[in-house]
Amino acid sequence: MRPIEEQLAILMQGTEYGDDQLKQAMEKELRQRLVESERKGAPLRVYCGFDPRTSDLHLGHTVVMYKLRQFQKLGHQVTFLIGTYTSLVGDPSDKDKLRPQLSFDEVMQNAETYAQQAFRILDSERTLVRYNHEWLEKLTFEELIGLASNFTVQQFLARESFRLRWDKGDGVYVHELFYALMQGYDAVAQETDVQVGGSDQLFNIITAGRKLQSAFGQRPQVGIIMGILPGTDGKVKMSKSLGNHIRILAAPEDMFGKVMSLPDEVMPTYFKLVTRYEPGQISAIEQALADDSRHPMEIKMELAEEIVSIYHDQKAAQEARAHFQRVFQRHQLPDEMPVFELDSPMTIVSVMAAAGMTRSKGEARRLVQQNAVSLDGVKISTIEHLIEPAGEQVLRVGRRRFVKIVDK
DSSP states (O other), rough: OOHHHHHHHHHHHHOOSOHHHHHHHHHHHHHHHHHHHHHTOOOEEEEEEOOOSSSHHHHHHHHHHHHHHHHHHOOOOEEEOOOOOOOHOOOOOOSSSOOOOOOHHHHHHHHHHHHHHTTSSSSSSEEEEEHHHHTTTTOOOHHHHHHHHTHHHHHHSSHHHHHHHHTOOOOOHHHHHHHHHHHHHHHHHTTEEEEEEEGHHIIIIIIIIIIHHTTTTOOEEEEEEEEBOTTTTTTBBBBTTTTTOOOOTHHHHHHHHHHSOOGGGGGHHHHHHHHHHOOOOOHHHHHHHHHTOOOHHHHHHHHHHHHHHHSSSSSHHHHHHHHIIIIIIIOEEEOOOOOOEEESEEHHHHHHHTTEEEESSSHHHHHHHHEEEETTEEOOTTTOOOEEOOOEEEEEEETTTEEEEOOO
């Protein structure tokens, strides 16, 4: 067993509370729990909840999974909780508008893939998978009133997401207030020692969860609050709706290329939140970036290779790196490309759309106007440009999309 302070450094890595006193309090409580766990030989009960409102996961979802994995490696009991009932409401914590409601059938359909995707990080044999409808659907109306009596309306309206809507005159619906009660009761039902969540979950974990546990005579859980992973733009939270996400089911070359598109300044955050690197390794990376002892491109390729190897394997990661170096660094063409057969002259916009390189002709026109399109290495600057059958030609869009055009 690792020394307590070493465990603490690993488990607090990447946490972000927005308040130093709160962080120190949670760190102190976690230290106490670790000491007690070691003395009694009893693992801590640790969980994180996931609302399956979509069917697939991106790297932003995995930040808390890595933290769960660290607890697992230190010998603690981890529960992967699927929010089959909380998903019916939808977490309003980081939203400035009402979430659309899902049906229970939609939630269960999405939930089918969640655990399997999570097992790319978590140890499936040491992970307990549970669903919060197990206890939430059994609550009576009288019990719900009891839960609600622990909070004031002012506490909820003080939250930024609700306050902004209130100030704008937008609706704040009563069912949205249930979310924090439901998540707080998850901690009570499982009698948890530790809950892991993102910084947008601070109210749900620290205020609701701990308060309800105290109300039920339980020892309040430790909240491990993780920083938010920025998207590929390096600016805002990774989100599928914003298109700045990296799917964990993405092909190795695509995943590697998207990591390589990250701004240099977010690399330390990625190493902390979505890799298997420990504090000492990350300190060495940060020092190398600070003193220029290693080139940022070299460090970024190390990051990309690490991430790809987690979701595929080391061989796939090495091949993805070689592909990136060949195509993007050495400006060579990929070994394999989709083929588009051309039997008569077509505009470049029509070819791009027909070959599936863009979702629409409108997108194709924008890319041409942005000088992001080339034919046989020559930039195409006009949307009226005609491509004629002329043997084998290579159409390139952006940095990663290629199509080989051949005569039909």
